Amino acid sequence: MAQTPHTPRSTGRPAHQNLTFDSHGSTAHGYLALPASGRGPGVLVIQEWWGLTDHIADIADRLAAEGFVALAPDLYGGNVAHDSAEAFRMMRDLPVERGVELLSGAVDCLLALPQVSSDTVGAVGFCMGGGFVLYLAAEDQRVSAAVPFYGVIQGAVPDFSRLKARILGHYGERDEAIPRATLDGLRTAISTQSGVTPDFRMYPADHAFFNDGRPEVYDEQSSREAWTSTIDFLRTSLLSSPAGD
Structure with missing residues (x-):
């Protein structure tokens, strides 16, 4: 049973849940x-450190409007942070291994749905979710x-030796949380270990520039460009899946 959700300042509504x-x-x-259409390729939407908020549910709805079956798993069990201090604590209290385990279960769920036409899934995530x-x-x-949208890696860089996914990343040039040198190191680690060359794109924007619920950082032009390229990337990647016709 999910815990009683909190209400975040950023949304004014509790965590969105309509699936167990x-x-x-x-x-x-x-x-x-x-x-x-009732059917389409599967995509995971992975939350920011705030929780499963209106913003994340809206992204899932936007993906559905583009023809995808979108699932946003709730990594906080119904809780949504009120402020950045609480969000940091909730993120810290979620071990990376546990988060990956929950997300792997969400992949199981997506691929088992009769509405999903692909035999692999896409994953789109933001901040903490971008790291996940x-x-x-x-x-x-x-x-x-x-x-990953401005994905924050928590702790050690993953072992990418088994990675098969194509990667399109979106980052802000003014994002102090992700210095360019860190991003360069991540790109090198991915390509060296897996042979996959990630497409990391930079925008004249801040961290969380895609979050239209935060006017102090939201950048409309950068968001539009990142979203358009994301939809094209997901379609190209998932519609080439054998079951995705």
């Missing part, structure tokens, strides 16, 4: 958005398209 699924012996929850996109893709070869 099994994840490695435990019960997990998430928000599922279906395309009008890379951790998950490094561990689970059923992820064929990985899209």
Whole structure:
């Protein structure tokens, strides 16, 4: 049973949940958005450190409007942070290994849905979720398209030796949380260990520039460019999947 959700300042609403699924012996929850056609390739949407907020649910809805079956798993069990201090604590209290385990269960859930037409999935994540996109893709070869938005790596860089996914990353030039040197090192680690060359794109923007619920950092032009390229990337990657016709 999910815990009683908190209400974040950034959204004014509790965590979105409309789906319950099994994840490695435990019960997990998430928000599922279906395309009008009723069927399409599967995509995970991985939350920021705030939780499964209106913003994340809206991204799932936007992906569904583009023809994807989008699942946003709730990594915080119904809780949503009120402020950055609480968000930091909640992120810190979620071990990377546990987060990847929950996300792998969400991949199981997606691929088992009759509405999903692909035999691999895409993963799109933001901030903490962007880091989890890379951790998950490094561990689970059923992820064929990985899209981190200003993804924050927590602790050690993943072992990318088993990575098969194509990677498109979006980062802000003014993002002090992810220095360019760190990003260069991440690119080198991925390409050296896996043979996959990630496409990391820079925008004249700050951290969280895609979050239109935060006007102090939201950048409309950068968001539009990043979103358009993400949709094209997901379509190209997932529609080439044997089951994705």
